[in-house]
Amino acid sequence: MRMFFTALTGLLVCMASIANAEDGACLVAANLAHADFALPRIAAAIQKKQLNVTIIGSASSTIMGPAGLKSAYPIRLEAALARRFPDIAVKVSSHATPRQTAAEMSHGLERILVDEKPALVIWQTGTVDAMLGIDPEEFRSTLDEGVDIIQKASANVIFMNMQYSPRTDTMIAAAPYNDAMRWVALQREIPLFDRLSIMRLWNDLGTFDFHSTTKSTDMAERVHNCIAQLLADLTVESARIAAPELKDVR
Amino acid sequence: MPPAVQTERDLRLDLFRGLALWLIFLDHIPSNIVSWITIRNYGFSDATEIFVFISGYTAAFVYGRAMRERGFIVASARILKRAWQVYVAHIFLFVVYMAQIAYVSARFDNPLFTEEMGIFEFLKQPDVTLLQALLLKFKPVNMDVLPLYIALLVVFPPFVWALVRQPTLALAGSVLLYALTQYFDWNLTAYPSGHWAFNPFAWQFLFAFGAWCALGGARKIQRAARSPLVLGLSAAYLLIAFSIVMTWHFPRYAFLVPRWLSDWMYPIDKANLDILRFLHFAALTTLTVHFIPREAPWLKSSIFFPAILCGQHSLEIFCLGVFLSFASHFIMVEVAGGITMQIVVSALGILAMIATANLISWYKYIERNRPEPPSSPGRPLAGGEA
Numbered sequence: 001m002r003m004f005f006t007a008l009t010g011l012l013v014c015m016a017s018i019a020n021a022e023d024g025a026c027l028v029a030a031n032l033a034h035a036d037f038a039l040p041r042i043a044a045a046i047q048k049k050q051l052n053v054t055i056i057g058s059a060s061s062t063i064m065g066p067a068g069l070k071s072a073y074p075i076r077l078e079a080a081l082a083r084r085f086p087d088i089a090v091k092v093s094s095h096a097t098p099r100q101t102a103a104e105m106s107h108g109l110e111r112i113l114v115d116e117k118p119a120l121v122i123w124q125t126g127t128v129d130a131m132l133g134i135d136p137e138e139f140r141s142t143l144d145e146g147v148d149i150i151q152k153a154s155a156n157v158i159f160m161n162m163q164y165s166p167r168t169d170t171m172i173a174a175a176p177y178n179d180a181m182r183w184v185a186l187q188r189e190i191p192l193f194d195r196l197s198i199m200r201l202w203n204d205l206g207t208f209d210f211h212s213t214t215k216s217t218d219m220a221e222r223v224h225n226c227i228a229q230l231l232a233d234l235t236v237e238s239a240r241i242a243a244p245e246l247k248d249v250r
Numbered sequence: 251m252p253p254a255v256q257t258e259r260d261l262r263l264d265l266f267r268g269l270a271l272w273l274i275f276l277d278h279i280p281s282n283i284v285s286w287i288t289i290r291n292y293g294f295s296d297a298t299e300i301f302v303f304i305s306g307y308t309a310a311f312v313y314g315r316a317m318r319e320r321g322f323i324v325a326s327a328r329i330l331k332r333a334w335q336v337y338v339a340h341i342f343l344f345v346v347y348m349a350q351i352a353y354v355s356a357r358f359d360n361p362l363f364t365e366e367m368g369i370f371e372f373l374k375q376p377d378v379t380l381l382q383a384l385l386l387k388f389k390p391v392n393m394d395v396l397p398l399y400i401a402l403l404v405v406f407p408p409f410v411w412a413l414v415r416q417p418t419l420a421l422a423g424s425v426l427l428y429a430l431t432q433y434f435d436w437n438l439t440a441y442p443s444g445h446w447a448f449n450p451f452a453w454q455f456l457f458a459f460g461a462w463c464a465l466g467g468a469r470k471i472q473r474a475a476r477s478p479l480v481l482g483l484s485a486a487y488l489l490i491a492f493s494i495v496m497t498w499h500f501p502r503y504a505f506l507v508p509r510w511l512s513d514w515m516y517p518i519d520k521a522n523l524d525i526l527r528f529l530h531f532a533a534l535t536t537l538t539v540h541f542i543p544r545e546a547p548w549l550k551s552s553i554f555f556p557a558i559l560c561g562q563h564s565l566e567i568f569c570l571g572v573f574l575s576f577a578s579h580f581i582m583v584e585v586a587g588g589i590t591m592q593i594v595v596s597a598l599g600i601l602a603m604i605a606t607a608n609l610i611s612w613y614k615y616i617e618r619n620r621p622e623p624p625s626s627p628g629r630p631l632a633g634g635e636a
Contacts, residue, residue, distance in 0.1 A: 034502070059365035099368065131369050133444040140517065165366040166587070167358050169280035170579045171351060172369055173391040173447070176520070183516045186504055200281070211583055213359050220362035 025207045026226030029198040033230040035237035037189045039156040042235060043243035045119035046088060051081065053092040053235075054116050054155075056105050057124030060163050061096035063220045071221040072096075076228030077122075084236055093118075101129050102139055106146040113153035120235065121150045122193070124160035126177040136176035143184045158234065159185050159192045164199035166210050191238050193231055199223070261549045261558055262542060267304040268561030268607075271571055272600050273297035278392045278575035281582070283589050284596035291499070293491045294518055294530040298395060302453060303531065305399065305564065306460025310410060314465050317414050326407035333403035339569045340396040344383050347390050348373075350576050372442075382441035389440065392572060394447040401438075401450040402457045409458060413465055421467065424458035427451060432522060445521070452522040456531070475536050484533035491530050559607040566610055567603050574599040 045051045055061055055074045063072045074094035081090045093116055095108070102125040113121075123146065129139045143159075150157050161181050162174050178196060185192040202208045208223060240246045273288040274297045290296030309329075316325040355370035372379045372388075382388035386397045412420040430436070431452045437445040459467075474480060494515075497504045504512075518524045548554070560567045578595040585591070 036502075059368075064361055064364050098365065127365055128368075131366075132442050133440055135444045136521070137517070137519070138444075163363065163366065165363045166281065167354055167583050168363070168366040168369050169583075170278075170576060171354075171391055172366060179517065182501070187513065187516075210360075210362070211587070213357060215359055215361070217361045219360070223362055 026202065026229065028205060028207065029201045029226075030230060030233065032194055032198045032201060033234045035191060035234055035241060037191050037238060038242035039120065039158075039191070039235070039238040040242035041119040041154060041156040042239035043246060046085060046239060046246060047243070049088045051085070051088055051090045051120075052116055052118040053077065053081070053090070053120045053122065054112060054118035055092065055094040055096065055122045055124065056109065056112070057094070057096040057122075057160070058100050058105075058128050059096065059098035060127060061094060061124045062098075063217050063224060065217055067217045067221060071217070071224055073224040073228040073231065076225050077231055080228050080232035081235065084232060096124075099128055101132065101134055102126070102142045102146065103134075106142055106149065109146060109149050110153075113150065113155065117153075118155050120156050120158065122158045122160055122231070123150075124195075126174065126181060127162040127172070130162065130172050130174050130177045133173075136180050139177055140180040140184060143181065144188070147184065147188050147190065156238075157188075157190050158231075158238070159190055160231075161192065161194060161196050164196050164203060164210065166203065191234060193234055195227065198227075198230065202226075260544055261554075262539075262544060263304050263308060264558040264561035265549065265554055266300055266538070266561070267308075267564050268557035268559065268567075270297040270300035270304070271560050271564060271567050271603065272557070274301065274395075274568070275571035275575055275599055275603065276596055278572065279578045279582070279592075279596065279599075281587070281592075282578075282596060283592045289534075291495065293488060293495055293534070294524070295527045295534065298448070299456060299523075299527065299531040301395065301564075301568070302398070302402075302456045303460040303535070304561075306402075306457035307464040309403070309406060309457075310413065310461030310464040313406070313410050314414055314461075317410050322407070322411055325410065329403055329406050329410070333400050333406075336396055336400050336403065336565060339565060340386075340393070340400065341384070343393060343396070343569055343572050344390070346573055347393065347576060350580060351390075378441075385441075387439065387441040389447070392575065395568070397446070398448040398450055398453055402454055405454075406461075410461065413458075413461055417462055417465055417467060421458060421462045424455050424462075428455035428523075432525075437521070447521055449522050456523060456528065476540060480536060481540060484536045487529060487533045488537070491526075556604040556607070559611060560603050563607050563610045567607055570603055570606050571599070574602060 042051065055077075061072065061074060062068050069075065072094070074092050074096070078090055078092035081092070082088075095105075095112060097105075105123070105125060123143075125143075126139075147157055159181050161178050162172075165172070174196065182192060184190070199208075199210065202223075203210050208219060212219065236246075273290075276282060276285045277288050277290060277297065279285065285291075288297065309332075313325050313329050316328055351370065352373055355367070355373060358367065379388055386400065389397055409420060409424070412423070428451070431449065436451045437449045438451075440446055463471075494507055497507055515526065518526050520527065542549075549558075578599055581595055582591055
């Protein structure tokens with residue numbers, strides 16, 4: 001029995017150090033999550049000691065199965081932000097519904113905004129629209145209108161684009177939707193969390209092997225953790241552009 | 251074996267169509283480092299414009315003559331036969347695509363990509379999917395060019411008929427359709443939603459422009475196109491487009507593009523052949539035609555022979571290219587996807603295209619030089635020009 005516990009402890013220590021090493025490894029993509037625009041609403045919320053974040057997205061904002069609730073990036077983001085601001089009440093709520101197009105997401109937007117009064121909305125979209133072949137132009141105007149709704153509710157927005165999925169790369173035409181998101185982001189001065197490029201870089205550097213076939217959620221959890229860390233950094237950096245006096249506590 | 255061409259054939263057409271086919275192949279392999287050499291990374295237009303323009307040019311060259319010499323019925327019949335060949339080729343490619351996607355869907359499992367695996371859903375409804383594919387409404391990624399080509403060929407007979415008689419008027423009609431399309435957003439619908447990725451009402455303009463150039467239009471604009479002013483403007487436009495495209499690769503410098511310009515310019519719509527794309531192609535062509543004269547002796551040198559040969563068998567080589575891009579991606583995913591592999595599959599793909607073009611030429615050669623069969627008076631003359 002003692003041997004078992006020793007082995008278990010050893011394993012846990014080992015896993016923890018791997019996790020830390022990976023934390024560092026996934027930060028290679030940090031410069032791809034570079035903050036370009038100021039997000040003053042977040043800065044104001046931090047100063048008021050209450051930061052509400054709402055995530056609108058599709059299935060790739062979740063991990064299927066029992067581990068999903070605890071380890072998908074929304075819940076990790078809450079932890080990551082709380083760690084950076086220990087004396088602030090951070091609440092991240094996620095509205096991730098599989099197979100939702102951007103238009104379907106924007107339908108429910110107003111009510112969610114009234115209910116939750118977030119300072120920040122993270123809008124993850126693009127994949128479902130690409131799979132269904134929604135007109136890219138229509139997708140673009142949906143984003144534009146969605147941003148109007150969010151800004152009218154006095155919240156800031158961060159866009160998050162699709163995942164990099166090498167096996168379905170020849171099957172899903174992501175490029176026009178990715179371009180649309182980039183253009184709207186640029187025009188409306190919204191930070192774009194470029195998940196596609198970030199994951200592609202991890203793939204190219206071997207940080208993660210996105211080709212592997214598995215039923216285990218292990219890699220998905222680690223990827224989501226990395227996304228949460230980078231997203232938290234982007235959030236803080238963008239708030240800091242608006243209010244340089246903000247100190248983030250790591 | 252020398253290229254099987256008539257002396258009056260403009261080798262530049264074959265050369266650039268061959269090069270365009272190689273570029274399309276490279277562009278269709280996702281995450282391929284070699285695709286950095288392709289022109290879409292350095293300007294607004296890409297190899298598709300070259301392919302469509304030259305296809306329009308050669309189609310008018312061939313069928314325009316048929317229209318003059320043998321009349322509307324015969325020329326139309328030949329054009330529609332060509333459209334049918336392209337349709338069959340497209341359906342063949344679709345089957346290859348389905349085989350690949352079915353293979354991947356049966357073996358691929360990863361909780362991280364639950365959402366992306368939704369793309370395999372349509373395998374569950376083969377009745378709808380296959381029917382929509384036959385109707386050219388369901389078009390998988392990178393399989394949009396052939397349906398465009400089919401649509402353009404089907405309506406080509408009346409256009410060539412008009413072009414032979416009233417070239418300027420025919421082109422004006424095409425421009426009008428293009429302009430109305432931009433204004434009213436006309437397009438054909440697609441399955442499961444949306445519209446054609448290459449809007450035939452818009453892209454017909456480039457095809458028609460190629461056809462118009464082939465039937466005497468090029469001579470008409472030659473002097474203007476060679477004037478220092480037009481050449482200068484073309485060069486300036488290419489330079490500006492290059493600078494703007496660089497800010498896409500390096501988003502950090504996006505702020506260098508003035509706000510009024512980006513508001514006016516974006517999005518540069520590929521589906522509707524944005525006028526900026528057309529102008530980019532036109533500028534590129536103006537400079538190319540100026541610096542590479544038709545009689546340039548080096549066009550006949552053996553370095554360019556492989557590309558010319560590929561350009562001469564464009565339908566077959568295009569299809570092969572689409573198939574090879576699937577296959578290359580498949581190898582990169584299933585075996586290894588490193589930079590070495592990307593370079594190897596890209597090079598092997600182009601070699602396979604060249605080898606196949608050679609093989610097709612050889613088939614044509616042996617079929618042309620077939621010994622006369624002993625006459626069998628009982629049998630009717632079967633077959634035709636195929």
